[in-house]
Structure formats: structure tokens, C-alpha cells
Amino acid sequence: MQIKFGTDGWRGVIAREFTFENLSLVAQTTMDYLHRENLAGKGLVIGYDRRFLSREFAERVAEIAAGNGITTWLTDGYAPTPAVSWAVHERQAGAGIMITASHNPAIYNGFKVKESFGGSARPSTTKVLEEMVAANKADNRAVVSQPLAEAINSGKVTLVNAREPYFRQLSRYVDLEAIRKADIKAVVDPMYGAGTGFIPELLPGIAEIHTLDNPSFGGQPPEPIEEHLQELSLLVKSGLYRVGLALDGDADRIGAVDETGEFFSSHRIFTVLLRHLYERKGLRGGVVKTVSTTRMIDLLAEKYGLTLQETPIGFKHICELMLGNDILMGGEESGGLGVKGHIPERDGILMGLLLLEAMAMSGKGLRQLLDETMDEIGHFYYQRIDAPIDNAAKERLIDKLKAGGIKAIASRPVAAENFKDGFKYIFADGSWLLIRPSGTEPVLRLYSESNDPGIVRELLAAGREIAGI
Structure with a gap:
């Protein structure tokens, strides 16, 4: 079986492709790569989501990192991908590894690589990793590891809290006090995923559904698309809440339901947030979107005089542009959005908070904010x-x-x-x-x-x- 890195990492069906044996090969290869690129001395951050065996898979990767002499920070519980990416950035680590299959069905798991800048591995990096995995497999490369308990006792592996540093960054970026004062009635659906508990911990008045430890994700993939958010929609339509927010399995993507109970697509979220960042937060920079993303972004960028660049589908292409350019916001059709002043990474939790901030600062609902924008640039x-x-x-x-x-x-x-x-x-x-x-x-x-x-x-x-x- 050939191990390939797709739009964001290697994924496979648990016990068929995603086995401890294949994981060990990929992990050993990643350690070889870090040594080859002189990144091993900077250490490695490892996190995991709430999927079946994710913790055990993450611990196996930590054992292999320790066996290869790499100082490792392993999250002390499940963590969203953006929190792990932030930890890589804040600790100035050589890399990060996130065990997750994101929004895939429950039978899958996956291995995401984060580079030292705190974003997804670039295509050039994953190409090298693929080639090295194939070579190591052909050469029967021995996997070197150290038992986890021994690695922890020796200080080679340290259990760390990824939540608090991430919360500090979110608190710096978003005006949480303005949201609290606005007293917005909101409900979050983390879809049983790694984002569970994060937004309500920052904003205790916000309700949350689907929070139990449920590796089957309630029988549907943890993807915040319209057909998966019917319960969230009904809750908003009931009048109990003014907005619904949804996160995918590892919380790097966002979905929403507006004040009418209608699904609020990623295109609409991108449009509302770009206007919010430019007009209310006063941020400036270029805009990046994928080829399948709404033309509303083109028209807003033109209205504001911002440079617009279009990429192939996949946030890794947006990430590359965010690294080398002054980019205000980048986004893709699937709900992955990144912003200036953070890390070049999709962050569903931050985007959810920014939607609440936009509502708080304007005193308006998401549909009202969108309609105002469409009245200016056209309805699509x-x-x-x-x-x-x-x-x-x-x-x-x-x-x-x-x-x-x-x-x-x-x-x-x-x-x-x-x-x-x-x-x-x-x-x-x-x-x-x-x-x-x-x-x-x-x-x-x-x-x-x-x-x-x-x-x-x-x-x-x-x-x-x-x-x-």
C-alpha cells in the first residue's frame, strides 16, 4: 500500500490502512525528516482528537519521537488542530503532529504534519515525506522507540496543556468582553469533536450540544454542512438562540446557522468576516481564496482596494501565500478560514468567535450583516x-x-x-x-x-x- 499525503495529511481506514505498523513507519520517517532538516533539536508538539484510538496513536508517535532523541510535548488530553498549531508556533518547535481525520467518517483516522510556522505542511514538504516513506518501506527501516512511561520519566516527553496558551491568543485577538456585554444567545455544535468545550469555556453563557465522548460522531461524519446541522437549525428556529455555530471533527473548520435558522455557508461566513475585519477591526492586507469560492470575495476586495489572489483547492496553497505576503484573510469553500495576526492556519474556533464579535459590535444578526453586504455588491x-x-x-x-x-x-x-x-x-x-x-x-x-x-x-x-x- 502506498502512503500518500492528501490535501492535509495522510488518512486511512482504521485497522485497514491506518494501522500501528503503518503509523510507526510514517512517524519514523517524520523523525528522519526532522533530523535531516536540522529541526529535531527544536522539539516536536503532538496532539490528538476524540476519534477511536487517537490517544493511543499519539502516544505511539511520542514513543518514536523519544526513541529518536527528540524532545516532545504531548497534549495531556484531546485538543483542536489550531491549538496544536498554535503550540508549535508559540514554542518555536521544529514541527507538530496532529492525530486526526478531521471531517472524515468515524472509521478513519489520520496524521497531519504542522511545520514550524504553525501551519499545514506545504506541498513541497509532503512530497518529500511521501518519497522518504516509500524509501524507508522499501529498505525495511527499523523503527526506534522508547516506552512512553520511560520517556516521560526521563523528561524526553512532557505532557502539556494546549488549551491555556491557545485561550490567551484567542483572548488577545477577539474582544470577548464585547461579546459578553452583548449577551448573544448562541449555541455551539462541536459535533462530538476536539473543539468540544472550547468556546463555552471562554464564554460561559454559550450553550453546547453533542459534547459526549462519542467516536462514532452520532452516526454521521463530523462535517459542518447543511444536512448535518438540522438539530442546530431547529434550536435556533425555536427562538432560544440567535445564532448557531458548528465545528468539524478537529475544529479547524466552521459552519453556522443564522438568526432565521437557515444554514449560513462558508462563502457567507468569509464575506461577513472579511467586511468585519476591514471595517470594524481596521485590519488591512491582501485576500486569498480558492478557485471554488464565491465571487462576493472578489467584489469586496475590489470595493476595499485589496489585492486578491486565487489558488487551487486546499488550504495548504493559501498557507503558502500567507507565509510570504501581507494577507488579511484567506479562505476556502469547505469552511477553512485563516486571518492576519494569528497563524497561517484554518481555525474554526477563532472564526466562530469573530462571528460573535461581528454580531456584538454591529448589534445585528448574521443574515442582517450579509444582506447589508449584498445590498452593496449584489446578491449571489x-x-x-x-x-x-x-x-x-x-x-x-x-x-x-x-x-x-x-x-x-x-x-x-x-x-x-x-x-x-x-x-x-x-x-x-x-x-x-x-x-x-x-x-x-x-x-x-x-x-x-x-x-x-x-x-x-x-x-x-x-x-x-x-x-x-
């Missing part, structure tokens, strides 16, 4: 479809689209093309269609946005016709 409608497609049909479609020749879609002339990640066709009125075959599964993703919902439906139907599905 967005839809995504995931359709099954076999690999042979997928390859034929890719060849067809690469060959070009598509001049019009749904009787609309194509004004521009963007093949940065998938095949994006842009029309004169700003409407667009993105046809993106998945690189890892037999799925075709179709995305469309327009200021007319009828045009969105037409473009998606035309996309299906082009793909033959």
Missing part, C-alpha cells in the same frame, strides 16, 4: 453537486476538457477560462461553472454561482450534460 446564489463517475469516464472527460473548444455553455458565450484546478468557465455577467473531477475518488464535482438562481440551475444541468452524467 451558489450551488455544488457531487456526482458519481467511474474512473474511465473521468479520464475521458478530463481529456475532452483539456482539448478545449467549449465556446458556450447553456447558450451563454464563455468569456474566460481558469484551469488552475479543474475547469472553470466564466461568463460576461460574472456567472461561472467549475467542473472538477476528484483526484482521489470516483466523484465529479460541479460548482456554479450567479446572481440569478435560474442561471445556476441551467449551468449545473449543462455541466452534467458535458460530463455525460
Whole structure:
């Protein structure tokens, strides 16, 4: 089996691909990499989520780190990915490792690598790790480890609280007192994940659901998408709460429900927060978005005179730009958002707090804030479809689209093309269609946005016709 690092780390089904044997190989390779890059002397932070065996997997990684002579800080309980990333940054560690499969179904677990700057490993880094894993496997590289109890007693491994330093950073970034004074009735759904308890600990008046230790995540993947947030929506519709916030399994992504009880997509969150950061917090800098993200961001950036850059899908591409440029905010369609003055990392907890801060400072609900913005830049409608497609049909479609020749879609002339990640066709009125075959599964993703919902439906139907599905 080939071990590959996807958009954010290596993931696999527990006991099939994600085994202690494969984990040990990947962990040993990571230690080899840290020594090779002269990072081992700076130490390693290890954290884990609430999935089945995550603590045991993290402890095994710590044993291997200790065996390789690397000073290790192991979280003393489950922790969100952004808290682990912050610990890497604050301790100036050589790297971080987070045991999590993020929003994947419960049968999965995963291994995320965080670089010394406190963000996801860059594509260049994961490429090297993949090559080294394959070489170590071929060479039957011996795994060197030290029993955990012995490593702790010797001081090589230290159990640390990742919550308090992270809380201090959040308290510096967000005006928690303003939120407390506004007395916003809010409820959080951490989806049984690693973000459980974090927002209510900072803001004790906020309610929380789905907090039990439940590695099955209640029978659905811990992904804050509309179909998974029906209970949260009903709670807001009941009148008990004015807003609902949701976190994915490792709390690096955010979802929300507005004051009407309607799902508030990541595009809307990105739009509302960009305006909040610029207008209320007075922050400046460029903006980065992925190719599948709403055009509202383009128009807001234009309104504010901010530089806009577009990347392929995956926050690691945004992270790279945040490292080398003055970036105010970066975001992706899946709910991962990062901001200036923090770490170049997605942080669902911080984004949730910023939404509450925006409500507190404005005295308005999320829907009101969005409507105000849309009244200025236009109203937009967005839809995504995931359709099954076999690999042979997928390859034929890719060849067809690469060959070009598509001049019009749904009787609309194509004004521009963007093949940065998938095949994006842009029309004169700003409407667009993105046809993106998945690189890892037999799925075709179709995305469309327009200021007319009828045009969105037409473009998606035309996309299906082009793909033959």
C-alpha cells in the first residue's frame, strides 16, 4: 500500500490502512525528516482528537519521537488542530503532529504534519515525506522507540496543556468582553469533536450540544454542512438562540446557522468576516481564496482596494501565500478560514468567535450583516453537486476538457477560462461553472454561482450534460 499525503495529511481506514505498523513507519520517517532538516533539536508538539484510538496513536508517535532523541510535548488530553498549531508556533518547535481525520467518517483516522510556522505542511514538504516513506518501506527501516512511561520519566516527553496558551491568543485577538456585554444567545455544535468545550469555556453563557465522548460522531461524519446541522437549525428556529455555530471533527473548520435558522455557508461566513475585519477591526492586507469560492470575495476586495489572489483547492496553497505576503484573510469553500495576526492556519474556533464579535459590535444578526453586504455588491446564489463517475469516464472527460473548444455553455458565450484546478468557465455577467473531477475518488464535482438562481440551475444541468452524467 502506498502512503500518500492528501490535501492535509495522510488518512486511512482504521485497522485497514491506518494501522500501528503503518503509523510507526510514517512517524519514523517524520523523525528522519526532522533530523535531516536540522529541526529535531527544536522539539516536536503532538496532539490528538476524540476519534477511536487517537490517544493511543499519539502516544505511539511520542514513543518514536523519544526513541529518536527528540524532545516532545504531548497534549495531556484531546485538543483542536489550531491549538496544536498554535503550540508549535508559540514554542518555536521544529514541527507538530496532529492525530486526526478531521471531517472524515468515524472509521478513519489520520496524521497531519504542522511545520514550524504553525501551519499545514506545504506541498513541497509532503512530497518529500511521501518519497522518504516509500524509501524507508522499501529498505525495511527499523523503527526506534522508547516506552512512553520511560520517556516521560526521563523528561524526553512532557505532557502539556494546549488549551491555556491557545485561550490567551484567542483572548488577545477577539474582544470577548464585547461579546459578553452583548449577551448573544448562541449555541455551539462541536459535533462530538476536539473543539468540544472550547468556546463555552471562554464564554460561559454559550450553550453546547453533542459534547459526549462519542467516536462514532452520532452516526454521521463530523462535517459542518447543511444536512448535518438540522438539530442546530431547529434550536435556533425555536427562538432560544440567535445564532448557531458548528465545528468539524478537529475544529479547524466552521459552519453556522443564522438568526432565521437557515444554514449560513462558508462563502457567507468569509464575506461577513472579511467586511468585519476591514471595517470594524481596521485590519488591512491582501485576500486569498480558492478557485471554488464565491465571487462576493472578489467584489469586496475590489470595493476595499485589496489585492486578491486565487489558488487551487486546499488550504495548504493559501498557507503558502500567507507565509510570504501581507494577507488579511484567506479562505476556502469547505469552511477553512485563516486571518492576519494569528497563524497561517484554518481555525474554526477563532472564526466562530469573530462571528460573535461581528454580531456584538454591529448589534445585528448574521443574515442582517450579509444582506447589508449584498445590498452593496449584489446578491449571489451558489450551488455544488457531487456526482458519481467511474474512473474511465473521468479520464475521458478530463481529456475532452483539456482539448478545449467549449465556446458556450447553456447558450451563454464563455468569456474566460481558469484551469488552475479543474475547469472553470466564466461568463460576461460574472456567472461561472467549475467542473472538477476528484483526484482521489470516483466523484465529479460541479460548482456554479450567479446572481440569478435560474442561471445556476441551467449551468449545473449543462455541466452534467458535458460530463455525460
